[in-house]
Amino acid sequence: MSCAVTRDHLSAYVDSELPPEQASEVARHLVSCAECASEYEGILETVSRLQEGLVPYRAPDVLRARIRAAIREEQAGSEPVARRSRYVPWRAIAAAVVIAVVSSGVTFVATGRRAAEPAVAEEVLASHIRSLMPAHLTDVSSNNQHNVKPWFNGRLDFSPSVPRLDDAGFPLLGGRVDYVHGRPVAVVVYGRRQHVINVFSWPAPGRDVGLSQESRNGYTLMHWRRDGVEHWVVSDVAVPDLRQFVALLEQGDAASGRTTPETAR
Amino acid sequence: MAAAPDSVLEAFERSIIPLLDDAYTLARHLLRDEHDAQDVVQEAYLRAWRHYGGFRGGDARAWLLTIVRNCCYTWRRSARPEQVAVAYDDEAHGADEDEQLAADARVLAESDRAELELALAQLPREFREVIVLREIERLSYQEIGRVMGTPIGTVMSRLARARKRLQQALGIGAREAS
Ligand SMILES: [Zn+2]
Numbered sequence: 008m009s010c011a012v013t014r015d016h017l018s019a020y021v022d023s024e025l026p027p028e029q030a031s032e033v034a035r036h037l038v039s040c041a042e043c044a045s046e047y048e049g050i051l052e053t054v055s056r057l058q059e060g061l062v063p064y065r066a067p068d069v070l071r072a073r074i075r076a077a078i079r080e081e082q083a084g085s086e087p088v089a090r091r092s093r094y095v096p097w098r099a100i101a102a103a104v105v106i107a108v109v110s111s112g113v114t115f116v117a118t119g120r121r122a123a124e125p126a127v128a129e130e131v132l133a134s135h136i137r138s139l140m141p142a143h144l145t146d147v148s149s150n151n152q153h154n155v156k157p158w159f160n161g162r163l164d165f166s167p168s169v170p171r172l173d174d175a176g177f178p179l180l181g182g183r184v185d186y187v188h189g190r191p192v193a194v195v196v197y198g199r200r201q202h203v204i205n206v207f208s209w210p211a212p213g214r215d216v217g218l219s220q221e222s223r224n225g226y227t228l229m230h231w232r233r234d235g236v237e238h239w240v241v242s243d244v245a246v247p248d249l250r251q252f253v254a255l256l257e258q259g260d261a262a263s264g265r266t267t268p269e270t271a272r
Numbered sequence: 273m274a275a276a277p278d279s280v281l282e283a284f285e286r287s288i289i290p291l292l293d294d295a296y297t298l299a300r301h302l303l304r305d306e307h308d309a310q311d312v313v314q315e316a317y318l319r320a321w322r323h324y325g326g327f328r329g330g331d332a333r334a335w336l337l338t339i340v341r342n343c344c345y346t347w348r349r350s351a352r353p354e355q356v357a358v359a360y361d362d363e364a365h366g367a368d369e370d371e372q373l374a375a376d377a378r379v380l381a382e383s384d385r386a387e388l389e390l391a392l393a394q395l396p397r398e399f400r401e402v403i404v405l406r407e408i409e410r411l412s413y414q415e416i417g418r419v420m421g422t423p424i425g426t427v428m429s430r431l432a433r434a435r436k437r438l439q440q441a442l443g444i445g446a447r448e449a450s
Contacts, residue, residue, distance in 0.1 A: 018432035022406070024413045049445030053435055056442065057407040060388040066296035070310045074292070074317045081318065082281060 008032040013043050017050050067201025068139050072180045076148035127239075128221065128228055130187045134194070135205045135226060135241040138183070144203065145181030145196050155182045159193055165236075167193035167208045170259025177204065177252055187239075197252070204242040204252060211237035218253065220246075229253055276325070284324050287332045288317075294333055294409055295340045301404045302344040304393055316343040334415040341401065341419055391441040399434035406431055 013036045019025050020033045037044045138144050147158040152169040159166050162184050171179060180196040185207070192209040216232040227249050229240045240256070242249055295316060299309035316339045327335055392400055405416045413427045420427065439445060 015429075015432070018435055019413070019428045022413070022431075024428070045445070049439055050435060053439040053442065053444050054407070056384070056444070057388060057403065057435075057438065058410075060385050061392070061403075061408050062385065063293050063297040063408055064300050066292040066313070067310065070296065070313060071289070071292055073310075074289070074314055077314060077318055078281075078284075078321050081321070082276060 008036045010036075010040060010043055013037075013040070014046060017043070017047050020047075021050055021054055068144070068203045069180070069198040069201050072144050072148070072196070072198065072203065075144070076150065076181060079148045127188050128223070128230070131205075131207055131239045131241055132223055132226060132228060134185045134187060134207070135203075138185075138194070138196070138205055139203060144183070146183035148181040150179050152179060155179065155195065158182060159184070163191055163193055163209075165193070165210050167195055167206075168259065169195050170256060172197065172252070172255050172259065175251070175255055176200075177255070199242070199244045199248060199252070202242055202244045204240065204244060204249070206256065207237075207239040207241070209237050210235055280324065284321060288320055288324070288336060291333055291336050292317075295336055297408055298337055298340050298401075298404055299344055301392065301400050302341070302397060308347075312343050312347050313340060315347065316340040319343065331415060333409065334411060334418055337405070337409065337411075338419045387442070388438075391438055394441070395434060395437055398430060399437060402427065402431045403434050403438070 013033055016025055016029060016033050020030060023030070025033065037047055147155055149155055150173070152171050156166065156169045159182065167182075169179065169182070173179065177197045177199055180198050180203070182193065182195045184191050185194050186192070187207060187209070190209060192207050195206045195208075197204040197206065211232060212235050213232065215234070216230070218229060218231045220227065220229050222228070226241055226243050227246055229238075229249065231238050231253075240249065240253055242252075244252070292313070295313050296309060299313050299316075300306060303309050303312060316336075320336055320339050323339075392403060395403070401420065402416060405411045405419060411419065413424050413431075416427045416431075417424045422430075
């Protein structure tokens with residue numbers, strides 16, 4: 008095999024994509040030709056640098072959620088689809104993640120007032136992390152609050168507010184029912200570029216509690232209680248953005264008429 | 273379209289949804305813009321879902337990447353033909369983005385990914401495509417040929433030339449290519 012022909016085959020030789028006869032001809036040539044051997048070394052080094060250094064991008068969670076929402080909406084016409092709990096294997100994995108979160112010795116950085124109920128914060132955070140895994144973000148996937156809000160009827164003893172915040176850059180992704188502190192709670196899910204924001208709420212009689220904020224494991228948690236409704240917001244978006252989001256949420260809440268649980272009245 | 277049975281949706285969830293990182297990676301490199309890539313991947317996934325009934329096993333990744341690649345090409349031609357390849361839209365990059373970029377930069381600094389991605393981004397799209405499919409997605413030549421719609425001989429020569437260009441850009445092997 009000539010030098011020119013050998014050079015043409017070196018790249019495929021590196022990948023073991025040459026037919027056996029050609030591969031052995033290349034191998035024989037490389038033993039006897041220092042120039043082609045050095046050429047081969049160069050290609051080998053290039054390929055190994057590319058394969059080690061070029062790593063896949065991680066698709067944003069919001070994209071995953073958007074795709075699921077689009078498919079489910081197409082699947083069911085315009086009807087929102089309730090996901091049945093058929094992803095059994097994930098439940099076991101989810102439990103493992105909860106244990107990992109709880110046992111990871113989280114540091115508790117409270118800014119402002121006292122940190123609201125650490126145990127609840129832990130459960131809320133675990134729910135947020137669990138929601139980022141495949142098929143766990145939403146039970147009802149829709150960008151339309153008129154689909155999301157009624158979906159909670161009959162599943163919960165109260166109805167969360169679902170303001171539309173698309174114009175402010177927080178598209179609605181859907182909702183789900185989750186369990187926090189031993190009771191079913193409403194979770195309304197919003198997106199912010201590639202990030203996910205989970206908004207938890209449930210009825211909780213008692214005095215109003217002002218906004219407090221803490222960060223754990225790179226996530227920000229915000230908590231407040233008003234008019235007998237407990238609110239938690241969890242996300243990894245930048246803190247100023249999350250504050251803006253909470254302010255909009257409260258405004259939208261007031262504008263749309265707050266829905267309060269019967270027990271609070 | 274008529275609603276597919278739940279089992280089909282389940283199979284799609286199991287075999288196609290987990291390939292999202294692969295799909296997004298190809299689109300990112302072909303389009304060189306994260307927002308464009310997200311839009312195109314979403315479109316590609318909807319298309320994949322509609323044609324999933326016709327997918328008869330085989331390599332799901334090559335099948336999906338073929339759809340993603342085609343969406344990248346057609347989307348680019350029809351939707352934004354005047355778009356400059358590496359345009360940077362200041363308006364679309366807020367504080368969140370800056371923070372993201374800073375975080376990315378930290379990661380990049382730790383490896384030589386930045387240098388590699390820059391070198392890759394300068395190549396013509398046909399070269400970027402074959403490099404991503406081979407060095408990142410690790411497809412066989414036969415699968416690459418299927419995705420790109422070219423004979424294996426073309427895959428072989430295109431990959432060799434793309435590697436040569438990158439070798440020179442990265443200054444590997446001081447010798448001049450002959
Ligand atoms: Zn030689």
